Amino acid sequence: MTRRGEQHRNRKLNAQVLAKLVVVAVLMFGFGYALIPVYRQICELTGINQLTQKDASVAPVDNTQIDRSRTITVEFDANAQGPWRFRPVVASMQVHPGEMAQVTYEVVNTQDRTVSAQAIPSYAPQQAGSHFKKLECFCFQQQTLKPHEAKQMPVVFYVDKSLPKDVKTITLSYTFFEVGGSGKSG
Incomplete structure (x- = not known):
């Protein structure tokens, strides 16, 4: 076979391989795209991964971790040591x-400069501190407030049974x- 004939044959084989690869890529994309509705149908049929119940006659499951026989009043207090206004949105719940x-605290930087601050919690009575469980709290990290910035900061918690x-x-x-001195200039 001549060199020219061999090159022609190689080009033809390369073109066939390229065509096959394009077809495989298109099929793979189509298969991946089709998996979404197939997955939803399988989940619906088997009841797997259902976030909502379709049967309204099924009673909602009661959370057995909640002691409904007791009610605790949680009072919220705020003390500001720095250039801001700081307060809870509600006084108690x-x-x-x-x-x-969840309770929300509001803070407003009253200065013309950026400030960084940290919140430190305390509890009364003192024995309650080990039973007050915070899942999310602005006190977990420092807060940076730009000049005259206002923030709503949540505390998600529960009281241990x-x-x-x-x-x-x-x-x-x-x-x-305030932490870190005078902060950055505005």
């Missing part, structure tokens, strides 16, 4: 032990103070 709750029965009220108090 009623919760059952084990029940998830092992809280002594004689404790009916818990006070959560935050002291919000």
Whole structure:
């Protein structure tokens, strides 16, 4: 076979391989695209990965981690040690032990400069501190506030069911103070 004939044959084979690869790529894309509705149908038929129940006659499952026989009053307090206004949005709320709750604190930087601050919690009575469980809190990290910036900062918490029965009220108090000196210029 001549060199020219061999080159022609190689080009033809390369073109065939390229065509096959394009067909395979298109089929793979189509298969991946088709998997989404197929997956949804399989999940619906088997009841796997269902986020909502379709049968309205099924009663919702009650959270057994909540002690509905007790009600605890949680009072919220804020102390500001620095150039801001700091306060809870609500003064208190009623919760059952084990029940998830959320409160929001507001802070406003009243200065013409950026400030960094940290919140430190305290509890009354002191024994309540080990039973007050925060899942999300602005106190977990420093907060940086630009000049005249206002922030809404959530605290997601629950009161542990092992809280002594004689404790009916818990006070959560935050002291919000500046860290790192005077901060950056505005």
